[in-house]
Amino acid sequence: MTALAGPTADAFWATSLRRWNTVCWVLFAVMAVGLAAIDRPGGSKYAALALLGGVMLSYAVLDRFPHNPVVRPHVYLSVLAVAVGGLAYLRGNYAALFMVTLPHYWMFGRTPRASMGFLGLATAGTLAGSVLRQDGWSVEFFTETLVSTLIVVAVGVLIGLWAHAVVAQSAERARLIVELERTQAKLAEAHQRQGAADERERMARDIHDTLAQGFASIIVLAEAARAGLGTEPVRSAQQLRSIESTARENLAEARALVGSSRLPDRAAAGSLAQMLRRTLDRFAEDTGLAVEAELADPVCDQQTRIALLRCTQESLANVRKHARASTVGVVLVRQAYGVELEITDDGTGFVVEESVGFGLDGMRKRLTELGGRLTVTSSVGDGTRVLASLPLTSPATVESGAGA
Numbered sequence: 408m409t410a411l412a413g414p415t416a417d418a419f420w421a422t423s424l425r426r427w428n429t430v431c432w433v434l435f436a437v438m439a440v441g442l443a444a445i446d447r448p449g450g451s452k453y454a455a456l457a458l459l460g461g462v463m464l465s466y467a468v469l470d471r472f473p474h475n476p477v478v479r480p481h482v483y484l485s486v487l488a489v490a491v492g493g494l495a496y497l498r499g500n501y502a503a504l505f506m507v508t509l510p511h512y513w514m515f516g517r518t519p520r521a522s523m524g525f526l527g528l529a530t531a532g533t534l535a536g537s538v539l540r541q542d543g544w545s546v547e548f549f550t551e552t553l554v555s556t557l558i559v560v561a562v563g564v565l566i567g568l569w570a571h572a573v574v575a576q577s578a579e580r581a582r583l584i585v586e587l588e589r590t591q592a593k594l595a596e597a598h599q600r601q602g603a604a605d606e607r608e609r610m611a612r613d614i615h616d617t618l619a620q621g622f623a624s625i626i627v628l629a630e631a632a633r634a635g636l637g638t639e640p641v642r643s644a645q646q647l648r649s650i651e652s653t654a655r656e657n658l659a660e661a662r663a664l665v666g667s668s669r670l671p672d673r674a675a676a677g678s679l680a681q682m683l684r685r686t687l688d689r690f691a692e693d694t695g696l697a698v699e700a701e702l703a704d705p706v707c708d709q710q711t712r713i714a715l716l717r718c719t720q721e722s723l724a725n726v727r728k729h730a731r732a733s734t735v736g737v738v739l740v741r742q743a744y745g746v747e748l749e750i751t752d753d754g755t756g757f758v759v760e761e762s763v764g765f766g767l768d769g770m771r772k773r774l775t776e777l778g779g780r781l782t783v784t785s786s787v788g789d790g791t792r793v794l795a796s797l798p799l800t801s802p803a804t805v806e807s808g809a810g811a
Contacts, residue, residue, distance in 0.1 A: 434507050435463050451497045458490040480515035484525040492532025513567035612769040616717045620724045621657035679712045680704040690723045697734045705741040715748050718795045721766045722750040730754025745798035756785045
């Protein structure tokens with residue numbers, strides 16, 4: 408039936424109505440049989456039957472069409488209030504109908520104010536009908552009718568207000584639960600979008616640090632080899648071999664990325680110092696620049712090795728493309744808190760604040776994810792210094808070893 412707003416309130420009133428329906432129809436039947444078979448004939452008998460029939464008809468229509476906008480619960484409550492007052496005037500046995508239908512004022516009243524209004528109308532009509540039936544006030548009316556009616560109404564009001572408070576609280580809890588579920592769904596969707604964005608960013612960073620750098624090296628080597636074909640055939644042949652080697656490495660990188668691997672086995676193999684040494688030797692061979700390296704060999708996990716290798720590759724790629732340097736220095740040391748990698752060059756330098764490339768930002772994010780940091784120091788004409796610092800999650804010993 409229509410009652411307080413909300414699915415919880417509807418469920419509450421529907422359960423209550425199913426219980427009271429049986430009681431009400433039994434009472435209606437008993438009263439109808441009593442009026443028709445037991446009472447003596449007369450106008451009051453038929454008037455009482457008409458009032459009772461009006462209540463039964465209104466209640467049946469409301470029960471049959473609970474969601475029809477034309478069938479108003481307030482119409483039934485109005486008929487009920489008038490019928491109770493009329494029966495109190497015509498007959499003396501209205502109390503059963505009044506008490507049994509008392510919950511209907513709260514079930515169909517929609518709001519506490521409307522419920523109390525219809526209940527007050529029914530009470531006033533009942534008392535007025537009783538006074539008119541007895542031709543005025545009397546001690547018997549005061550002690551029996553008035554007091555008992557007011558007690559029943561007071562109890563009904565208290566129970567009704569309590570029920571409305573319970574239903575309102577349940578409806579509020581249901582609303583909060585729905586809102587919480589909606590918020591959780593939005594949060595899960597946001598987490599999913601963020602996860603996808605993070606994965607795209609990781610893939611972009613890995614592609615930039617591997618495939619893009621490899622292709623850039625291939626282009627530079629190919630240009631140099633083409634330029635030296637006539638004058639430096641030995642040098643050009645070496646550059647062609649470097650192109651072939653870089654292309655194979657790029658192919659391995661691409662297969663690893665397609666297979667959702669963070670790094671190909673060849674790059675993850677060996678210690679950090681060995682990985683950096685291979686990278687520096689290749690850089691020196693491809694560019695002809697002097698590389699000065701001091702590489703300690705700290706024991707660290709694969710993620711740390713990969714992060715420092717990527718920082719080295721990106722820094723060397725920047726030196727090749729932008730620095731116009733003659734010497735590159737690389738220092739890897741074990742500190743008390745972790746490991747430090749320093750890469751310097753004597754090139755043209757740049758204004759750090761004006762750098763807009765993806766490389767530095769990618770290095771910085773990669774280190775930040777592992778709890779480290781990147782410091783870049785440079786100025787025009789004074790070369791560049793890149794310092795990568797990373798903590799080690801477990802105590803690491805430093806194996807003796809440094810290379811020039």
